[in-house]
Amino acid sequence: xxxxxxxxxxxxxxxxxxxxxxxxxxxxxxxxxxxxxxxxxxxxxxxxxxxxxxxxxxxxxxxxxxxxxxxxxxxxxxxxxxxxxxxxxxxxxxxxxxxxxxxxxxxxxxxxxxxxxxxxxxxxxxxxxxxxxxxxxxxxxxxxxxxxxxxxxxxxxxxxxxxxxxxxxxxxxxxxxxxxxxxxxxxxxxxxxxxxxxxxxxxxxxxxxxxxxxxxxxxxxxxxxxxxxxxxxxxxxxxxxxxxxxxxxxxxxxxxxxxxxxxxxxxxxxxxxxxxxxxxxxxxxxxxxxxxxxxxxxxxxxxxxxxxxxxxxxxxxxxxxxxxxxxxxxxxxxxxxxxxxxxxxxxxxxxxxxxxxx
Amino acid sequence: xxxxxxxxxxxxxxxxxxxxxxxxxxxxxxxxxxxxxxxxxxxxxxxxxxxxxxxxxxxxxxxxxxxxxxxxxxxxxxxxxxxxxxxxxxxxxxxxxxxxxxxxxxxxxxxxxxxxxxxxxxxxxxxxxxxxxxxxxxxxxxxxxxxxxxxxxxxxxxxxxxxxxxxxxxxxxxxxxxxxxxxxxxxxxxxxxxxxxxxxxxxxxxxxxxxxxxxxxxxxxxxxxxxxxxxxxxxxxxxxxxxxxxxxxxxxxxxxxxxxxxxxxxxxxxxxxxxxxxxxxxxxxxxxxxxxxxxxxxxxxxxxxxxxxxxxxxxxxxxxxxxxxxxxxxxxxxxxxxxxxxxxxxxxxxxxxxxxxx
DNA sequence: CCAAAGATAGTTAGCGGTTTCTATCCCCTG
DNA sequence: CAGGGGATAGAAACCGCTAACTATCTTTGG
Numbered sequence: 151x152x153x154x155x156x157x158x159x160x161x162x163x164x165x166x167x168x169x170x171x172x173x174x175x176x177x178x179x180x181x182x183x184x185x186x187x188x189x190x191x192x193x194x195x196x197x198x199x200x201x202x203x204x205x206x207x208x209x210x211x212x213x214x215x216x217x218x219x220x221x222x223x224x225x226x227x228x229x230x231x232x233x234x235x236x237x238x239x240x241x242x243x244x245x246x247x248x249x250x251x252x253x254x255x256x257x258x259x260x261x262x263x264x265x266x267x268x269x270x271x272x273x274x275x276x277x278x279x280x281x282x283x284x285x286x287x288x289x290x291x292x293x294x295x296x297x298x299x300x301x302x303x304x305x306x307x308x309x310x311x312x313x314x315x316x317x318x319x320x321x322x323x324x325x326x327x328x329x330x331x332x333x334x335x336x337x338x339x340x341x342x343x344x345x346x347x348x349x350x351x352x353x354x355x356x357x358x359x360x361x362x363x364x365x366x367x368x369x370x371x372x373x374x375x376x377x378x379x380x381x382x383x384x385x386x387x388x389x390x391x392x393x394x395x396x397x398x399x400x401x402x403x404x405x406x407x408x409x410x411x412x413x414x415x416x417x418x419x420x421x422x423x424x425x426x427x428x429x430x431x432x433x434x435x436x437x438x439x440x441x442x443x444x445x446x447x448x449x450x451x452x453x454x455x456x457x458x459x460x461x462x463x464x465x466x467x468x469x470x471x472x473x474x475x476x477x478x479x480x481x482x483x484x485x486x487x488x489x490x491x492x493x494x495x496x497x498x499x500x501x502x503x504x505x506x507x508x
Numbered sequence: 509x510x511x512x513x514x515x516x517x518x519x520x521x522x523x524x525x526x527x528x529x530x531x532x533x534x535x536x537x538x539x540x541x542x543x544x545x546x547x548x549x550x551x552x553x554x555x556x557x558x559x560x561x562x563x564x565x566x567x568x569x570x571x572x573x574x575x576x577x578x579x580x581x582x583x584x585x586x587x588x589x590x591x592x593x594x595x596x597x598x599x600x601x602x603x604x605x606x607x608x609x610x611x612x613x614x615x616x617x618x619x620x621x622x623x624x625x626x627x628x629x630x631x632x633x634x635x636x637x638x639x640x641x642x643x644x645x646x647x648x649x650x651x652x653x654x655x656x657x658x659x660x661x662x663x664x665x666x667x668x669x670x671x672x673x674x675x676x677x678x679x680x681x682x683x684x685x686x687x688x689x690x691x692x693x694x695x696x697x698x699x700x701x702x703x704x705x706x707x708x709x710x711x712x713x714x715x716x717x718x719x720x721x722x723x724x725x726x727x728x729x730x731x732x733x734x735x736x737x738x739x740x741x742x743x744x745x746x747x748x749x750x751x752x753x754x755x756x757x758x759x760x761x762x763x764x765x766x767x768x769x770x771x772x773x774x775x776x777x778x779x780x781x782x783x784x785x786x787x788x789x790x791x792x793x794x795x796x797x798x799x800x801x802x803x804x805x806x807x808x809x810x811x812x813x814x815x816x817x818x819x820x821x822x823x824x825x826x827x828x829x830x831x832x833x834x835x836x837x838x839x840x841x842x843x844x845x846x847x848x849x850x851x852x853x854x855x856x857x858x859x860x861x862x863x864x865x866x
Numbered sequence: 867c868c869a870a871a872g873a874t875a876g877t878t879a880g881c882g883g884t885t886t887c888t889a890t891c892c893c894c895t896g
Numbered sequence: 897c898a899g900g901g902g903a904t905a906g907a908a909a910c911c912g913c914t915a916a917c918t919a920t921c922t923t924t925g926g
Contacts, residue, residue, distance in 0.1 A: 209881090
């Protein structure tokens with residue numbers, strides 16, 4: 151009898167072939183189902199497959215036949231709620247398209263990001279989805295452009311998810327959401343409620359594309375309503391609860407005058423709420439607070455947070471869909487996903503002025 | 509001149525070899541750095557690598573040389589905060605050990621789970637980390653045992669993360685945290701505060717290993733204090749905010765008598781708090797509430813939640829570490845990670861009885 | 867001064883599949 | 897009844913890289 155697979159070792163097509171008395175080719179065809187094979191033969195092969203507990207070797211298949219069915223997902227970290235949802239979307243769509251999903255985290259390190267892209271090129275990932283705002287510096291953009299070209303040459307596709315395009319000649323797919331629009335809308339909402347002294351909490355990290363967009367929307371809303379753009383908080387904010395807390399605390403301590411706070415993210419807003427509460431200020435009676443992202447947390451806060459809804463999961467799904475089904479010659483694609491205000495309980499009219507004046 | 513790589517195609521070792529006038533073997537050795545190569549040769553090869561923008565083909569390497577450096581991570585979904593942290597830990601440790609991380613979600617479908625394990629066997633993942641409580645049914649355990657054996661035969665390792673062992677002869681690594689101990693501790697804490705009527709919210713899904721453990725701890729604490737085990741809520745709970753809300757609502761509507769609620773997870777607790785607040789009950793003055801998991805949300809709730817801390821990230825890290833560095837002949841390993849109560853503001857002494865009685 | 871040991875580089879044979887390209891066998895048609 | 901064509905199956909080449917042997921050319925030691 152031909153090649154009895156050593157027990158404890160992984161059987162190969164050859165083992166299956168030998169065990170069912172056909173050639174390796176035939177086994178391959180039965181498994182792929184892309185070539186006529188007689189019913190009897192197919193049955194014999196399948197029987198052997200079952201008996202030997204054979205499973206194909208994905209690496210070998212990738213080498214020989216089509217490529218690897220893999221999508222890579224590169225992100226700051228997995229635990230940020232917004233990122234997690236994007237990840238969910240990416241995984242979802244990748245699975246729906248029959249792809250596997252590789253995930254890596256950068257912890258905000260641009261070097262690491264580029265390293266990972268290189269790694270994904272080795273892995274022959276079909277698409278590399280980069281999530282989260284990146285730097286706006288020109289050297290960074292230059293390097294990223296190189297990376298995009300490299301991936302393109304390897305038959306892969308770079309997808310920028312939630313950050314602006316690199317340039318017209320760069321082979322990359324861009325899917326971002328309307329940061330500016332959402333910020334414009336929610337700022338307008340605050341203005342329409344009567345607020346005139348709104349603090350934008352989150353500036354101070356210029357060059358960060360996501361916040362830049364939100365800030366632009368904030369400013370544009372003021373201009374549209376013919377209001378002076380409030381002097382922003384330029385404190386460096388790290389976009390976590392603590393920095394929101396700290397910034398609010400400082401604001402209060404310095405006797406700043408304001409009736410509303412626009413936190414750059416919901417997480418920051420959560421810190422803001424705590425600081426306000428500690429200071430004995432009621433929300434929204436004394437101060438209105440709004441956030442951005444509409445992560446689940448927004449509904450768990452007290453009061454529930456009025457914020458800008460972003461469908462992060464859709465963002466991830468769209469990114470993968472576009473990357474995989476793109477028109478072969480589309481150099482760059484660009485899609486913007488809408489955002490909208492969701493009104494809850496944390497924003498209301500400003501308090502009646504104590505001593506007149508707006 | 510030998511093989512000029514067609515522009516636009518991915519260069520191979522052969523291209524690099526031709527371009528630098530050496531053999532493919534030498535190129536491979538320069539890249540791997542595991543064999544003496546003269547400095548001059550190395551330099552020539554590296555130059556060619558740079559000029560051609562060569563990147564190795566991971567699939568080919570996996571086929572030829574060592575295996576694929578990959579760890580798989582199978583989870584309910586990526587957005588549950590607890591899961592996300594485990595994922596973070598898995599990714600972290602995998603990266604630290606020079607591995608890539610494949611991630612897949614099951615959405616709670618056991619069939620899908622088994623399918624994915626099979627898929628990972630094809631992928632030759634070095635370890636397959638299964639996260640989250642699974643079913644306790646014997647048929648499920650039987651199938652999972654098969655899967656573990658299959659993986660073992662393929663040189664891979666099944667890691668059960670946060671669920672109990674399958675059996676003594678099953679080749680699998682188990683890393684779980686002390687569900688029962690934590691539940692015991694926090695229940696004891698409530699009892700020591702004076703509570704005698706504690707509702708455990710989350711029973712009703714027997715066979716779910718995580719909750720089973722927590723419930724056991726709850727019961728054991730009562731027994732240890734010579735108290736009758738309260739009649740549990742057997743309402744089916746889906747472990748989301750809504751079911752916590754709904755269950756509490758019903759509890760109140762039916763005039764149930766209780767002074768504290770032990771929610772099976774923090775997320776459930778968040779729903780509980782909302783229902784209580786709506787009913788005009790203060791926490792912790794009127795009712796005490798505790799949760800389990802200590803996800804970031806716990807600190808964002810009002811009042812901040814007293815809960816059981818679980819280091820989910822460590823769980824993920826440990827899982828990968830053990831799976832990769834296991835003793836080659838260790839059939840099964842089992843590690844339990846400790847949990848501890850973190851006291852915040854949501855639990856206090858029960859209210860003074862209105863009409864006597866305990 | 868010659869043989870044995872080192873240091874380098876090349877040859878060749880896989881790894882485990884897939885995919886041409888052939889080779890049969892069989893049935894149908896003219 | 898010969899020849900054409902469809903249905904099946906196999907042989908061999910190849911995917912890109914690694915690893916076990918060889919083959920040189922230097923050294924070096926007795």
